[in-house]
Amino acid sequence: MRPLPVSHELPPADAGVGVLVGVDGSDGSLWALERALQEAQVHGLPLRVLAAVNPTPSVVTPGLEDVMQDSVDRLLVGMTDVVQRGVAAACANVPGVTVAPTLHVVAGDPITLLLSASARQHTLVLGARGNGGFSRLLVGSVASALLFHALCPVLLVPGPKR
Template identity: 40%
Template structure:
């Protein structure tokens, strides 16, 4: 069954798993906040060596899962417009294609059925790396507290700036504080390896990083004066560890990713992958062109 999708819907992947239903709840609330339709998509995997009639069973199962997800969405966000689609094909490829008509893609970190074990590291990572819009991946068993902060990792890159814009927008819509987290370590400054890190004045460098972060935030503070901003500079060799600590009580962690042009090869940087594996809160991955 297919309903015509409108451009810039919130797109949620559906596969019958608990984490997919959690993603549907998050997506329904996001759609209501943005006054956009919610599109529920199930992609059933076909097997060439199995009889054609088996496809009908896959579609029927997908219809059942999507209808159940629609009930969950309606309960989470009454009045939200819901579109439903069940199709057959390659889940990652079709989700990436569908993201071109979406404002945000929302996925559970682990799945069943049509998404054939939607483990972080396979389909979810592929979609986050190649989607045409931001992708939010949810883990755990429940949604975070609505009064918790939004956390964004800031590194000054184009992808990082796109992530910052998305994070400020999210904090504004949710009326939540924004923690702007920047990590640094003396082993690498300005992209160059420091042979003698002990020679670095850590306190002075830390203060310089704090000033730089404040400068990067100035324009965003002017654009979003209603958002309470909490700059946080973290001295750590491992950016993912620092961001996980900053997001320990967050309702959303936002990071940038450069992605790749093909559905092969290295899909995400080590920091993004680590956050998708370890973060307890939803993680939004924003590519440079997502904006």
Template identity: 40%
Template sequence: MGGLVVVGVDGSESALVAVEEAAREARWRGASLRLVHAFIWARMKVPLGPPSYGPPEGGLRNMADRLAAEAVRRAAAAAPEVEVASVVVPGEPRTVLEAESQGAELVVVGSRGTGGFVGLLVGSTAVHLAAHGRCPVLVVREASRAAGPVLVGVDGSPASEAAVDFAFAEAALRGSGVLALHAWTSWRSSPSPAPRDPSMPGANSPGAAEPEEFLLAAALAGRRERYPGVPVEHRPVRGDTRKLLIEASAWARVLVVGARGRGGFTGLLLGSVSQAMLHHAHCPVAVVRAGGTGT
């Protein structure tokens, strides 16, 4: 086996869909799968065993074991060949899963768990991990489509570079293409980077003199050579980044974004675009931090 994919388990339907997605990710990567249930009750000094007046299978600890067992069944059904381990770890979900991310190549979570407030589109655990995870984090709102490209948002930032690398690797694993989308407005345009080599996408096209096309071409340079079997479409578009990415996500298998882009405020770990994608994208969203592609 290769690396490790970690998935958070809490008994919610969102988490079980994430388990199935994580099992497929582990299969594609030749990795093992670790199902993690954060058992907060152990830290709250409450009785964990079955009550004296109830059935022997009752109690919080038995409930946690049943949640983990159901997650194992869902993972086995989605990818029977994957090696699966299940653990119940004392602690709060955000803290436990952030620690688990240090040894993983990918962490997968559902968009909302059992502790979420009604009306929220994405839960605090997913947002926290997207900002603080030590590896790429895949937030699953619904199962990925069987067809369509891996969509990646490009803005030329270091996190965007890492997102592009992850997107190409993910497309190669899934046997799909990459749609690289760079959106800009008239008040926020990019300096014109010099092309890295004359064969890169867009370098010799009629519109290659445009700064935004140069930025997108530079961001994709070298990936075609590393992933020759991955079809690539590069799309520079004038307009609002969040709106255009959300619209394009309607036919994507997965959307990949950097944790923070060029327009973010210093000190913020998660930018407005990545936050918006977590809440509104129509497919699973992978958030990648600069310096840690996990591939």
């Protein structure tokens, strides 16, 4: 599969109903990506893959703006590669794929971006846990926030049983 084009903006509000999946490169988000691909196939809907890169800190020391922008650019490039590989792997694992996902790698807070993008979607698909450092949590902070505040139904995908 050839790399798909990547947008650095949220899916357009007028793009119509689709299946939205949040990806952060964690195993959980990659399992969610595969399930989202299946959901899009079954319902005949477009798949929108959204990866949010949170470029902390929000305040930059004067004189370091270029360094900060370079760091954000590198994060976006790295996450783009992760998303491209994840989509290729998911497409290889789901037989008969006819859906061409749109990829969106955007700088900003994942909760805010996914919440905004969830408007007018058929389903938001998320992994139960992402790349956060609290592996003992049953549901990650992003998934937990979106379960209660998303503007569409949420499908939470657990990882395989150990």
